[in-house]
Amino acid sequence: MENNRIDVNVDLDMSVFQAGEMTHTKISEPGRFTRMGKSSYLTFNETMENNESASILVKITENGEIHLKREAKQNNLASMLYFTHHDHNSASVHSEYGVMQMKTYTKDSLVEIKDKPLQGKINIDYDLIYDDNIVGNYKFRLIFGV
Template sequence: MENNRIDVNVDLDMSVFQAGEMTHTKISEPGRFTRMGNSMYLQFNESMENDDHASILVKITENGEIHVKREAKNTNLSSMLYFTHRDHNAASVYTEYGVMQMKTFTKDSLVEIKDHPLQGKINIDYDLIYDDNIVGNYKFRLIFTV
């Protein structure tokens, strides 16, 4: 399975508590799972309004760090978030007005991947922080299967 791309089905459920309001986003899309060296990658698209989409890349490193890159070219919005269990990390959010340097605090994270048949679960509970203030509380629940 080394360096092979495997087609998978991705289900992502994202809950966000921000400014006193809770929002939920559910995504079910086809994706690709790849192993390169000691890292694993999951790529899929998020369908958006006006026939637009965001490209999402999730990387899991050999030491358990999770990187999530999201890029919507038509709206010039993208983000690069890093997650380490029970730790703070740098984060960047790119907007049409420039780059916002932020932080994440990973309250809890879980990665479970099984090979036969290929399936996985990635859970991240985190705070997004800007200028030492918590902007929102997030729950990221991703499941993929062959």
């Protein structure tokens, strides 16, 4: 399966607790799974309002780190988040107003990938932190498979 792209179905359920409110987002989209070297990549698009979309890239490194890149070119929005189990990492959020440097704290993370048939899940519970203040608590639940 080295360097091969495999078409998969992606289901993402995300819960966000921010400013005293809970919001849920569910996404079901086609995607692609690729292994290159010792890292795995999952790419898919998120359909947004007004028929716009954001491209999502999830990278899983050999040591279990998870990198999450989200880019919506039409809105000039992008984010790059890094997750390491029980650790703080840098993060950046790009908007029309400029770049905000943030941090993530990964409270819990789980990656499971099985080959035959290809299926996997990625769970991340994390805090998004700006200027030493928690701006939101996130639960990221992603399931993919052929």
